[in-house]
Amino acid sequence: MRHPHDIDLPLVLDRGSSVSLVVQVADGLRRAIETGVLRPGDAVPSTRTLASRLGVSRGSVVAAFDQLHGEGWLVADHGATRVDPALAPLRPAGTRQGEDLAGHQEGPTAQRPAGARQGGGPAGRTIIDLRPGQPDVTGLVDPTWRAAWREAARHPGGRHGPAGSVPLRAALADHVRVARGAAVAPDEIVVTAGAREGLQLVLTTLGLAAGRPLVVAVEDPGYPALRRVVAALGHAVVAVPVDVDGLRVDLLGEGTDVVLVTPGHQYPLGGAMPVARRLALLAWARAHGAVVVEDDYDGELRFTGEPVPALVALDRAPGDERVVVTLGSFAKVLAPGLGLGHLVLPDPLRDKVIALRSDLGSPVAGVVQDALARYLETGALRRRTGRMRRRYRARRDLAVEVLTDLPGVRLRPTDGGLHAVVELVDAGPAGEREAVDQAGAAGVLVAGMADYWAGTAPRPESPVDLPRHGLVVGLGTPSLEEGLTRLRGVLSGTGPRGSTPRPRRPSAASRR
The missing domain is CATH 3.40.640.10 (Type I PLP-dependent aspartate aminotransferase-like (Major domain))
Incomplete structure (x- = not known):
């Protein structure tokens, strides 16, 4: 009987290679996940079925599955082995967003799990998308x-x-x-x-x-x-x-x-x-x-x-x-x-x-x-809009708290909406691009101000007090506090993998 979740996988083994069959099977499955042939939540063929197709021992396939389990690619679920559903589709840093730098993603790519060998964010960190235009949809389905x-x-x-x-x-x-x-x-x-x-x-x-x-x-x-x-x-x-x-x-x-x-x-x-x-x-x-x-x-x-x-x-x-x-x-x-x-x-x-x-x-x-x-x-x-105003005001206040007192950085005041503009006061175009890239290396996706100017630079008639270079940061993600803390580490100059303590929020007692 065919496995109920049977799928044809393009796995090719080189029996003359010095690389073991276990490693080749694991690499083939890993590539299938990376390229989208296998998606988060998909069941993979049984070890017996895959071994029969590839003409290898079942033990080799079991060993390959064990390796991918340990790396976080596969999980055991209700009698089947599946691609980990937590590998949410995300876009790599530096790619453009389809809607407006703001809102609707284009084709997804698989996020690599912690410990994966190439691409993705820093090992052990999830990618936090702080690009603008992504609203907080929690509480909508009531x-x-x-x-x-x-x-x-x-x-x-x-x-x-x-x-x-x-x-x-x-x-x-x-x-x-x-x-x-x-x-x-x-x-x-x-x-x-x-x-x-x-x-x-x-x-x-x-x-x-x-x-x-x-x-x-x-x-x-x-x-x-x-x-x-x-x-x-x-x-x-x-x-x-x-x-x-x-x-x-x-x-x-x-x-x-x-x-x-x-x-x-x-x-x-x-x-x-x-x-x-x-x-x-x-x-x-x-x-x-x-x-x-x-x-x-x-x-x-x-x-x-x-x-x-x-x-x-x-x-x-x-x-x-x-x-x-x-x-x-x-x-x-x-x-x-x-x-x-x-x-x-x-x-x-x-x-x-x-x-x-x-x-x-x-x-x-x-x-x-x-x-x-x-x-x-x-x-x-109307009731939801009132809740969203209060929620985004609190998120704006959090952004102000986390991103103040940084050298060469000025948070532009905002009276509403889902984003904030972080001005890089002394940076040129190259400095803005570097900040976007470093944030991406720290696992935080942000947009650069350059995308919002119609030309390559502000026109002479543009007021000098407008931000020439900076970041546009969305406030809608559920992981906002962690994302802002990482971004503070980047902007403070500690590097993409570092972090810097942010000001402590006053306790509830002190607020009274």
Whole structure:
């Protein structure tokens, strides 16, 4: 009888080699795990079956399995031998992240266990991913979340119109009103598969109407994923410097069709655009016939200072032509894998977008729309957002505590969101790259500021107090404290394998 978990493995033995058959079998299995032929949790063939296939003694295979057990590659599980499920798929340091340096990983590679002979992090250390855009999803799957999905799954055949589910759009309008201070009607909302898909939809609609490639102004530094979307669609990208108040409206050029901004939480520097700058941007857009695309990135996750309404809330003056499109997403408050967002659109752009969506079809499954509508209707999202604000404020405070008092290092202040910017005050491009590489060698993955500038260096118009070189550090990982402690060791100059004591947190008694 064939083993119930039989799998064909590309193991080739060289019987003329001076390397023993035991070592050759172990090396072959190890390579199969490294290359993804065997994945974490997969059962491997029985020792009897594998010995029969390879034409070697069962004792040789047993010895090879024992060696891999000892190294941490294999575990015994319910009568079968499996690849250790703890070998979580991770990306090696120095590779780009697919979403935005921020959020959705591309093809995984297997993390090597402690003691593995090549690659991976330092022996005995797990790799901690501190790249930005990876939210804390703990506590999301609660009874309310499960009930919403169970109810939606009872009607899997439901179809919705091109603008999206009517109940979902009503719930989204209420969410935008309560969370972002903008009174919008459900008919102004179109359901999307996230911020990038929404931007594609808007730019394609505007480009078809113009009959030519668009000129799109973006923040510099700014969100690299959306900048790449603009370029991938064939439109011209014009980088406009930012200062502490956000995008410099006075530097916008003639002929600009679209201005892409993150006014609620400038990415990656974290500031909020004040009302005066917002009004100036809207006035400029109306005077030049441009559309302002507001990426409401992390708008709900502001945890210090007065809450700032979404830019669309100011685009409501009677008699004024509306010029703001808002991109919304639940990737940070809920989970990136949800793949759902929304657009808030003015007339007549809304009708054109819906017509294009009707031709292209919606990428968001009806079950997903129904589940999120039910989840929003219960008020669970507002409660979760409040918890996330408190949690990320505590994580921001932890980052401040761990990364202060380091020579040549300055932590940029942030009022919200899921990341922090660590400025390397005296470092150049090479110093930034070295810091990223050394952090990777210490088992900590971070992003460099260079990825956020549109060019190879800041423009002359960019304020001198903006961080030229530094690290962008995400705060969402469950292993944040350990990751920050390792990063402190790197930045303090003790080397990638060293560590340095961080300031002790006061005890509960002393806090009182």
